[in-house]
Amino acid sequence: MISLYLGAIEAGGTKFVCAVGGENGEVYERVTFATKNPSETMEEVVQFFKSHKLKAIGIGSFGPVDLDRTSPTYGYITSTPKLNWSNFPFVEEIKKHFNVPIGFDTDVNAAALGELLWGAAKGETGCIYMTVGTGIGVGAVIEGELLHGLSHPEMGHILIRRHPDDPFAGSCPFHQDCLEGLASGPAIEKRWGKKGAELADRPEVWELEAFYLAQAVANYILILSPRKVILGGGVMKQPQLLPLVRQKVVHLLNGYVQHEAILHRIDEYIVSPGLGDNAGICGALALAKRAMEQ
Amino acid sequence: MISLYLGAIEAGGTKFVCAVGGENGEVYERVTFATKNPSETMEEVVQFFKSHKLKAIGIGSFGPVDLDRTSPTYGYITSTPKLNWSNFPFVEEIKKHFNVPIGFDTDVNAAALGELLWGAAKGETGCIYMTVGTGIGVGAVIEGELLHGLSHPEMGHILIRRHPDDPFAGSCPFHQDCLEGLASGPAIEKRWGKKGAELADRPEVWELEAFYLAQAVANYILILSPRKVILGGGVMKQPQLLPLVRQKVVHLLNGYVQHEAILHRIDEYIVSPGLGDNAGICGALALAKRAMEQ
Numbered sequence: 001m002i003s004l005y006l007g008a009i010e011a012g013g014t015k016f017v018c019a020v021g022g023e024n025g026e027v028y029e030r031v032t033f034a035t036k037n038p039s040e041t042m043e044e045v046v047q048f049f050k051s052h053k054l055k056a057i058g059i060g061s062f063g064p065v066d067l068d069r070t071s072p073t074y075g076y077i078t079s080t081p082k083l084n085w086s087n088f089p090f091v092e093e094i095k096k097h098f099n100v101p102i103g104f105d106t107d108v109n110a111a112a113l114g115e116l117l118w119g120a121a122k123g124e125t126g127c128i129y130m131t132v133g134t135g136i137g138v139g140a141v142i143e144g145e146l147l148h149g150l151s152h153p154e155m156g157h158i159l160i161r162r163h164p165d166d167p168f169a170g171s172c173p174f175h176q177d178c179l180e181g182l183a184s185g186p187a188i189e190k191r192w193g194k195k196g197a198e199l200a201d202r203p204e205v206w207e208l209e210a211f212y213l214a215q216a217v218a219n220y221i222l223i224l225s226p227r228k229v230i231l232g233g234g235v236m237k238q239p240q241l242l243p244l245v246r247q248k249v250v251h252l253l254n255g256y257v258q259h260e261a262i263l264h265r266i267d268e269y270i271v272s273p274g275l276g277d278n279a280g281i282c283g284a285l286a287l288a289k290r291a292m293e294q
Numbered sequence: 295m296i297s298l299y300l301g302a303i304e305a306g307g308t309k310f311v312c313a314v315g316g317e318n319g320e321v322y323e324r325v326t327f328a329t330k331n332p333s334e335t336m337e338e339v340v341q342f343f344k345s346h347k348l349k350a351i352g353i354g355s356f357g358p359v360d361l362d363r364t365s366p367t368y369g370y371i372t373s374t375p376k377l378n379w380s381n382f383p384f385v386e387e388i389k390k391h392f393n394v395p396i397g398f399d400t401d402v403n404a405a406a407l408g409e410l411l412w413g414a415a416k417g418e419t420g421c422i423y424m425t426v427g428t429g430i431g432v433g434a435v436i437e438g439e440l441l442h443g444l445s446h447p448e449m450g451h452i453l454i455r456r457h458p459d460d461p462f463a464g465s466c467p468f469h470q471d472c473l474e475g476l477a478s479g480p481a482i483e484k485r486w487g488k489k490g491a492e493l494a495d496r497p498e499v500w501e502l503e504a505f506y507l508a509q510a511v512a513n514y515i516l517i518l519s520p521r522k523v524i525l526g527g528g529v530m531k532q533p534q535l536l537p538l539v540r541q542k543v544v545h546l547l548n549g550y551v552q553h554e555a556i557l558h559r560i561d562e563y564i565v566s567p568g569l570g571d572n573a574g575i576c577g578a579l580a581l582a583k584r585a586m587e588q
Contacts, residue, residue, distance in 0.1 A: 142436060142443065145436075149436065149518060149521055150520060150553050154551060162455075219453060222452050223513070224441075227444050256468040259444050
């Protein structure tokens with residue numbers, strides 16, 4: 001039995017990762033299981049954690065979620081199309097079993113915080129973390145604080161310019177050809193008829209993908225002025241993609257943002273996650289750490 | 295002689311406004327003069343303020359500016375194309391004459407803070423303020439703090455989708471057909487051959503303008519999740535424009551951001567400046583107030 005560590009939940013629409021870890025982002029033990037309905041899933045979560053004495057628990061959740069602490073539905077997953085999870089009181093359910101401080105945020109905000117504390121943005125006061133996979137999501141830390149507002153950002157759904165030679169209609173049920181609709185993993189598969197991993201040798205696939213992602217990153221830079229841009233998720237595992245995105249971002253900004261990070265050090269400014277595939281679960285640990293300190 | 299008030303400088307590329315005012319945003323006295331070279335302009339600024347005993351001075355400046363307090367060029371206007379003003383140490387110059395706390399930020403961040411304290415976003419913890427005029431600029435306050443980062447945001451230059459029937463090439467010297475290149479006052483004049491004010495009776499002009507502005511506002515909402523969106527500047531004086539922008543933003547978001555401010559109260563969410571044409575100068579007063587309190 002490990003005692004007095006931090007608990008972390010990376011709650012995804014298809015899988016849950018639970019871990020216990022330490023205050024420097026170390027993961028001591030972890031389990032991964034498929035996301036089922038809330039009661040079955042919570043039983044597995046509680047089962048994993050109950051053998052540990054925890055100081056705090058952090059939850060990085062798929063969304064949309066209610067992050068407004070003054071709201072009666074704070075800590076809920078709200079209107080998700082995953083029907084059983086709609087209006088699920090996530091924080092309340094965890095509190096029933098564990099009487100410790102609980103940190104709760106979106107999965108991507110969690111990952112951004114994890115990368116800031118222990119990953120590619122260590123030493124900075126802020127960063128954005130973008131995941132390009134089944135969906136596209138972006139989390140942000142600005143001057144040490146997680147970005148919230150009216151609700152939480154939904155940066156994966158911004159409008160970008162279509163490539164004139166791209167016949168694919170887009171796959172977002174809300175916006176059709178928004179960023180996620182054109183550049184997520186499923187969009188790549190629908191457009192080209194194969195998964196991204198099977199298209200590694202087709203340069204046109206990654207040129208087009210970078211064309212879309214670079215527009216989004218350029219807009220994030222112009223709007224948020226992030227101190228570091230971190231690109232993760234399954235689609236970014238294609239090693240040819242990141243250099244293409246960097247090159248196109250520099251081209252799009254065209255010298256307008258006169259900062260040496262962009263003009264001279266783009267390879268250190270737009271980077272891969274320092275925590276690799278652990279960005280999400282370490283992010284949840286980071287939320288636990290913050291909850292404990294507050 | 296007015297004693298112990300706040301000084302405010304709204305420093306624009308074509309005109310300067312200086313004012314003395316109070317801690318509730320009241321403007322007691324103001325002057326406006328054309329922007330000349332820095333030494334002539336500073337002489338006029340000093341002349342205006344020297345008959346007043348001031349507690350603090352706030353400067354909302356055209357940019358780009360250096361807002362990094364750890365930088366040797368903090369408080370400078372940096373690489374502006376207005377040649378005489380490039381590398382101008384604005385805060386230093388003011389400090390030579392007035393030994394008081396000095397607040398310094400971009401003109402649009404100042405206006406956003408002014409609107410938050412005393413205008414359309416009063417009672418909120420954040421807002422964005424967009425001005426559509428000679429250029430397009432956007433300032434933001436997030437959870438009480440002015441938005442900075444690597445440098446300051448440059449939201450007026452984001453990429454948006456061109457309308458397929460718009461033959462105008464765009465007027466931005468850096469990005470050609472970015473938002474500012476397609477939707478600023480000069481872009482309207484170049485496209486249609488007349489100033490916006492003379493095109494009031496041409497519905498197609500405002501449909502197209504709203505098509506561009508709504509895309510930008512939708513992206514700002516998805517990226518920043520602002521608590522209030524304030525649209526000011528000369529172009530927004532066309533009363534038909536704001537309702538069109540609201541309608542198109544709602545259409546573009548298509549129910550995705552499930553917050554009642556967007557779903558049911560868009561008229562109260564996307565609004566005109568509460569301070570009208572005083573947003574800029576009141577914003578500079580707000581910067582002075584913050585500088586005094588810090």
